[in-house]
Amino acid sequence: MTGGPHSGGCQCGAVRFRAERLGRASVCHCRMCQKAFGAFYGPLVTGHGVTWTRGALKRFASSNLVRRGFCGDCGTPLTYEHDGGIELAIGAFDDPSAAAPTLQVNPRERQPFTDGIPGLPMRAPGSEPRQEDFRNRVISHQHPDHDTEAWPPGGLI
């Protein structure tokens, strides 16, 4: 992993973090990662020199050995923490593309359709006017993909 530091945070912006360096990036197919992320796998990258630059995590001890951190205000899954270190949710980074996974963990537990997901049919841009209309009406309350001076941004519309 090159570059750094790498910043990120939750959807609403109440919790922000910085990692000086990133280690192994992976997707974990175990049922506990699936459930914690509400998804088909947990996308995690080892963080080195992790500091919390805004707010504080809430944590759930998913087992005696592992704590999973998230934002108590918006729910974004953020960490997988064990005695040996901390892993960060790749999608929570301001630039998730910088943490391309190199490994599948617990592949035997993967959902039967997971391998086929990248090849699923795609909707051509502009092909569904109702969706385009929805998108045009969205006023996002998501924190931007970079650090900000203040939070929350003054006066949500």
Place this chain on the structure above:
Amino acid sequence: MAEMRITGGCQCGAVRYALHAALEDPHICHCRMCQKAFGSFFAPLGSVPLARFEVTRGTIATFLSSDPTERGFCRDCGTPLTFHHVGNAHISVALGSLDDPASARPGRQYGLEARMPWFAALPVLAGETTTEEEMGGFAARIASTSHQHPDHDTAWWPPEAGR
């Protein structure tokens, strides 16, 4: 014929829900807002009519991620649970929060403008290393001390309440 009942909930079990209809349009969405909300590369979602969605335990916390969209999660463990366009007659659930996600095969992908550039390569990544092989008994110790709610409805929560 028995009424349809598809169950799911969060990791810790504080929130449980039941769907009383078949899931419509199970899909994944790569948009940046879904990525962020799920801490992942995409959100896996499928919908049912709002009237067919029942919270059977606890309360879903919500974040208004944009004016038209409310995202639900468990305030105790963070699991992303729902996606709802305010005023819409349907609500979507996070497919990984279902007790049986294998039954909810996604059929389409949306939000391609934000799809990770290496997304198509994920299925062919090396996959031999497992937690068990890599870390000895770590996986077994996790399994034996898991605080995750089982993948079915339970009579009470938290588990200690039944002891």
